[in-house]
Amino acid sequence: MKRVVITGQGTINPIGQSVAETQEAMREGQCGIGPLEIRDVDRLAIQIGGQVRDYDPNEVFNRQQIVLYDRFTQFTLLSARQAIAQAGLTFAGDLAARSGVVLGNSGGGMNTLDDNYRTVYEDGKNRVHPFVVPKLMNNAAASHVSMEFNLKGPTFTVATACASSNHAMGQAFQFIRSGMSDVMITGGSESMLCFGGVKAWEGLRVMSKDACRPFSANRNGMVQGEGAAVFVFEEYEHAKKRGAEIIAEVIGFAMTSDAADIVMPSKQNAARTIQLAMKDARLNPEEVGYINAHGTGTAANDKTECAAVADAMGHHANDLMISSTKSMHGHLIGGTGAVELLACTMALKDGVIAPTIGYEEPDPECALDVVPNEARDADVDVVLTNAFAFGGLNAVLALRKV
Amino acid sequence: MSESVQDKVIAIIAEQAVLEPSDVTLESTLEDLGIDSLGLVESIFAIEEAFDIQVPFNANEPEKSDFDISSVAAIIAAVDGLIKEQAAS
Numbered sequence: 001m002k003r004v005v006i007t008g009q010g011t012i013n014p015i016g017q018s019v020a021e022t023q024e025a026m027r028e029g030q031c032g033i034g035p036l037e038i039r040d041v042d043r044l045a046i047q048i049g050g051q052v053r054d055y056d057p058n059e060v061f062n063r064q065q066i067v068l069y070d071r072f073t074q075f076t077l078l079s080a081r082q083a084i085a086q087a088g089l090t091f092a093g094d095l096a097a098r099s100g101v102v103l104g105n106s107g108g109g110m111n112t113l114d115d116n117y118r119t120v121y122e123d124g125k126n127r128v129h130p131f132v133v134p135k136l137m138n139n140a141a142a143s144h145v146s147m148e149f150n151l152k153g154p155t156f157t158v159a160t161a162c163a164s165s166n167h168a169m170g171q172a173f174q175f176i177r178s179g180m181s182d183v184m185i186t187g188g189s190e191s192m193l194c195f196g197g198v199k200a201w202e203g204l205r206v207m208s209k210d211a212c213r214p215f216s217a218n219r220n221g222m223v224q225g226e227g228a229a230v231f232v233f234e235e236y237e238h239a240k241k242r243g244a245e246i247i248a249e250v251i252g253f254a255m256t257s258d259a260a261d262i263v264m265p266s267k268q269n270a271a272r273t274i275q276l277a278m279k280d281a282r283l284n285p286e287e288v289g290y291i292n293a294h295g296t297g298t299a300a301n302d303k304t305e306c307a308a309v310a311d312a313m314g315h316h317a318n319d320l321m322i323s324s325t326k327s328m329h330g331h332l333i334g335g336t337g338a339v340e341l342l343a344c345t346m347a348l349k350d351g352v353i354a355p356t357i358g359y360e361e362p363d364p365e366c367a368l369d370v371v372p373n374e375a376r377d378a379d380v381d382v383v384l385t386n387a388f389a390f391g392g393l394n395a396v397l398a399l400r401k402v
Numbered sequence: 403m404s405e406s407v408q409d410k411v412i413a414i415i416a417e418q419a420v421l422e423p424s425d426v427t428l429e430s431t432l433e434d435l436g437i438d439s440l441g442l443v444e445s446i447f448a449i450e451e452a453f454d455i456q457v458p459f460n461a462n463e464p465e466k467s468d469f470d471i472s473s474v475a476a477i478i479a480a481v482d483g484l485i486k487e488q489a490a491s
Contacts, residue, residue: 220460263439
């Protein structure tokens with residue numbers, strides 16, 4: 001089996017428009033959640049979110065591009081440009097033929113859908129822009145990345161709700177580990193902070209009206225965010241030969257299905273997925289120093305996840321750190337695992353553990369070291385990152401310091 | 403309390419529980435009736451639609467909600483209160 005390393009990373013999300021800005025915000029425990037600035041927000045019961053602010057697409061894309069790029073595609077391309085620039089790769093010949101793009105996304109072009117439904121239903125028009133379909137399809141981002149960078153290998157989008165990015169990065173990992181590809185562009189993106197998107201989430205009554213406080217006894221729900229993160233996964237010898245800077249190594253992956261409930265998480269299967277990821281990476285629990293939690297801030301997820309970690313890790317659960325950066329950037333749904341992987345690479349590369357901010361009251365059902373409110377310096381060799389999606393779909397990745 | 407509020411709420415709960423309205427008693431709890439968290443959220447939606455009211459309910463902290471769901475009678479009383487309160491405002 002080939003070894004897989006990360007040689008580039010890029011992002012735009014509610015706490016930063018680059019990896020440096022984002023990791024600095026994570027170190028400082030900055031919150032990117034605030035009042036939503038979207039049309040008809042006064043008709044929403046939930047009026048907060050993690051929006052990407054101070055961002056004008058017209059400054060970075062031309063008119064011909066914007067008519068084809070939904071916001072989730074824009075975020076993906078901006079992240080991919082940073083990641084591929086950092087990796088220092090250009091794609092031609094055999095490398096281009098074997099390199100592809102696997103991205104996570106859940107909702108597709110929700111802003112495009114929202115805008116065009118308004119046009120036909122609310123405004124009563126009988127005509128929409130001719131590019132609505134290629135703009136809203138949820139493989140649009142992956143395709144545009146492949147087109148911009150000449151990536152002609154396996155390219156597709158994975159849609160598994162909140163686990164989309166972890167599933168996508170797991171696929172990219174397996175393409176390289178198996179020898180099919182030397183380089184894969186992977187990660188995920190989401191942008192569903194529009195009236196229809198938030199209205200749909202309101203209906204489930206799991207959203208907080210004030211803050212995302214994972215693991216805190218007074219948590220009262222999730223907060224939605226938007227944005228993207230994209231990584232360059234590369235075969236280790238390929239990276240070494242060209243002298244690339246290696247950010248971290250991806251060493252294991254597991255995915256399972258609860259086959260039980262469409263929304264309620266399963267402790268047993270979350271634990272099983274964590275154990276399978278460690279088995280795939282040939283790890284003992286004692287080697288894991290940090291877990292980036294799914295940590296949505298809902299009553300159900302956080303207690304189930306903590307119990308699952310306790311089961312999977314045994315005694316070591318009390319010695320490791322686990323935090324949820326959703327407290328800062330919100331839940332990016334299909335893009336969330338990718339942005340959260342930045343907390344993992346920061347832990348491995350810089351020795352800084354991102355905090356769980358907004359933590360106010362200990363919860364006996366979440367009695368782990370959740371790195372409350374302040375980042376911590378710690379030397380960790382191995383980290384895991386969890387994603388447990390609606391639909392009962394679980395995906396856990398393992399990474400090691402290089 | 404108007405009879406129709408009670409009858410309508412019981413009809414909504416009965417439909418969710420896949421029971422006859424006559425099998426839903428005032429003392430029943432949602433758990434007794436086999437209504438899970440999704441069923442509860444759907445019932446609240448149906449109640450909001452039927453009575454044109456907003457029900458303040460967050461599934462993350464049901465105990466903090468003013469909307470008492472401890473029994474069918476409690477739900478009916480809460481709906482009745484919301485109808486009066488929201489008609490007044």
